[in-house]
Each structure stands twice: as C-alpha cells, then as structure tokens.
Amino acid sequence: MNDKNGHGIANFAALKTAIVNDEVQSVKELSGDQEMQDLEKSYLVDLAKLSNNHAIIKLLEDIPVKG
Numbered sequence: 001m002n003d004k005n006g007h008g009i010a011n012f013a014a015l016k017t018a019i020v021n022d023e024v025q026s027v028k029e030l031s032g033d034q035e036m037q038d039l040e041k042s043y044l045v046d047l048a049k050l051s052n053n054h055a056i057i058k059l060l061e062d063i064p065v066k067g
Helices: 004-020 024-031 038-051 054-061
Strands: none
Touching: 004 024, 004 038, 024 054, 038 054
C-alpha cells in the first residue's frame, strides 16, 4: 500500500471497512493494482476469512506483496 500524504492509511482503513461490510466491488476498487506489505495482506485475508466471503478472500490473496 502506498503511504504518500497519508493516503495509504486512509485506503487501508477503507479496505478494512469494505471487507467487514462484504462489499466485493469496493474491495476490488480499493485494492486495485497496488502492492501490499505481507503483514497487511495477511491481516486483511484473516479479516475476510471471518465472514467467509470467498470472492473477497480471492481478491486479497491475489494482491502482490512488496518485495
């Protein structure tokens, strides 16, 4: 996730909210073509697994990890 001008933090918070609310389209839009730290990605995947929404889990698992 990008943290230029604080946008990364706001985007991460919005992504968490979209996951909790089962908003597949919002998750898709917010995750976009961004890379993410492994810890962030793991946290979001675990959060998505709580609601067992397979579409969101798949979207999150497909996000590339920053290397």
